[in-house]
Amino acid sequence: EVQLVESGGGLVKPGGSLRLSCAASGFTFSSYSMNWVRQAPGKGLEWVSSISSSSSYIYYADSVKGRFTISRDNAKNSLYLQMNSLRAEDTAVYYCARGDTVTSFFDYWGQGTLVTVSS
Amino acid sequence: DIQMTQSPSTLSASVGDRVTITCRASQSISSWLAWYQQKPGKAPKLLIYKASSLESGVPSRFSGSGSGTEFTLTISSLQPDDFATYYCQQYNSYSSFGPGTKVDIK
Numbered sequence: 685e686v687q688l689v690e691s692g693g694g695l696v697k698p699g700g701s702l703r704l705s706c707a708a709s710g711f712t713f714s715s716y717s718m719n720w721v722r723q724a725p726g727k728g729l730e731w732v733s734s735i736s737s738s739s740s741y742i743y744y745a746d747s748v749k750g751r752f753t754i755s756r757d758n759a760k761n762s763l764y765l766q767m768n769s770l771r772a773e774d775t776a777v778y779y780c781a782r783g784d785t786v787t788s789f790f791d792y793w794g795q796g797t798l799v800t801v802s803s
Numbered sequence: 804d805i806q807m808t809q810s811p812s813t814l815s816a817s818v819g820d821r822v823t824i825t826c827r828a829s830q831s832i833s834s835w836l837a838w839y840q841q842k843p844g845k846a847p848k849l850l851i852y853k854a855s856s857l858e859s860g861v862p863s864r865f866s867g868s869g870s871g872t873e874f875t876l877t878i879s880s881l882q883p884d885d886f887a888t889y890y891c892q893q894y895n896s897y898s899s900f901g902p903g904t905k906v907d908i909k
Contacts, residue, residue, distance in 0.1 A: 721847075729892075746804070789852040793846035796846060
């Protein structure tokens, strides 16, 4: 059974940093692209970032470019999102999601982790 | 960047109704479009990919069509479990989602 479990969310002050993790199991992690998608409270889905299976291709939404860094460790079956210079508008539930290729639909999603940016 | 729009934003319907949701892209995305269902407090669930391919395990009352810039998601006979919010996603160029369509009880 495919499982994606996010962790690392919490309350952080504006300008602060946070690192999210996503632990994957039930599939060959190194064969799939991975993604982060966020959802602000009461709002719609927003794609954040994608990384190819071997980390050769990495893409970011304009709203996070230069502040967020996506990475993965295939030996640990883990995906990460390093978030720096956080703003109030980054407050959201962050989901990790599996993709077929680096630009793809997302067939499995984690349960999400809440990031709140507030003073 | 490719912008996605959906209509309507809210749809009130009854069990057994045929429901159609429209998604439009700001430029051609060929058939690189997916549809998701999301219920409150839950992660989105993939329903349709490549505009018209039904994800494994998804009931056949869901169908998708379209190509280029205009797409539709149809629920042939609305069931109680289908009251939710539906999102389209383009993956022709990076990724972006539509604003969502909430299907609620009439």
